[in-house]
Amino acid sequence: MFWRKLAPPNPYIQPEKGGVYHLRLCTDRSGDTVRVRFTQSAHIAQNDNGDGGYFFCKPIISSPHLDSAEVLVTFDKRYRVLSATAQGGKLLPVSAWTALDD
Secondary structure (H helix, E strand, C coil): CCCCCCCCCCCCCEEECCCEEEEEEEECCCCCEEEEEEECCCCCEECCCCCCCEEEEEEEECCCCCCEEEEEEEECCCCCEEEEEEECEEEECHHHHHHHHC
């Protein structure tokens, strides 16, 4: 009908109520898994490109081996995740988190 189909949720980002987001990253160098939590109010900034979107960019350091990586997550005007990328590591899908927690 007249309803627009929403994009499927990003497989790497887990949103929660209250503007809280979670992701996990596996570093390239030693394979350390790092949990990242960020919020709309404290960590997400507005894009300067004029589209009204937002972004989250954060350098990540793993504690056991001090591996470094960087995460970039982009959002639209309604804080829906458009893309998530990592340099120096790879993002783990939410579906794989249960295997890590067990």
